[in-house]
Amino acid sequence: MPVRFLRNASELADVSMESPLPVQVANAKPVPADTLLVATTNMFLSGERDLLGSTSTELPTLDACGQYRKLIWFYFRDGAAPTNYRVLARATDHNGAPLGTGWQELATGTLPGGANSWNRIDIPASGDGYYDQYRIVVERTSGSGYSLINKIVGVRG
């Protein structure tokens, strides 16, 4: 027995691939994106440090990120000095302790953008993240100091 439904208020149509039922999505929830960090990094300082200014290599910049498929790092830089960046990640155990020392390097390169420019870096650039901890480090390699204003959003869906 064909199944029909009312379409356009006055038209009965058979259900088919070309004419599917209009339905509401049930049993689904939208996934919010969370702001995980807003920080200004002092790039007048020399040496490699994370976005929060830490030079302690075992300290994560972001913790408890296991629920996020990826992170999006937005930043505004008011100077164009050449700057290197590295994105590091690792997993933790049930107690939140890293499985081992050190990090897995997800990305490295020269920080894109000139003076007074907006930029964005997806972490990871392809595929899924779901790492528990991230450490994002930057280092100005030459030129004048500047301020690097960052925002990181965690995306689930």
Place this chain on the structure above:
Amino acid sequence: MSAERITRREMLKRLIVAPIGAAVLTTLEVRQASAATMQPYYDPYFVAVLWEGRTRCDSLWRSLKGDVAPILPAVQGATPYDRLYWTGYALGSAPVNVAMRVWARAVDHNGVPLGNGWRPIGQATIQTPPQRWFRVEIPEGHWDEYRLEVRSATPRLVYSRVIASQGYWKE
């Protein structure tokens, strides 16, 4: 696929005569894509309307809201959304030739932009015959604010709607 046009009276008669068919409808499996397509017409859930209205285009770069102040966003609170869709319709009998560009920026916890200016997302020219719909997909999502600008050498009105989609969990 087949369809027939019937009156409301006839439709009611068929529903009353064949209630089993109606019961079957409630358990019928449907394609998820269909559900997602229909969703905004029922209950905005993971698709949201960010802006809807009329823009008077002229030779100046104007946001969809009509202002020429580059500091002002056209839409805000767009953080959760993967991508934005701008659908529009230009009035007038002349062919449509509207230049458009899209900007984006991020804000801090207080809603203040992280810095001056905007990031350019893209720009294009919308060229269609008169009285046609156009659609622009903005794939770079999760920025907090967007500014969509239009400009046309020939003044014209553009009616448009910006919607945004976000991911969802199935329970």
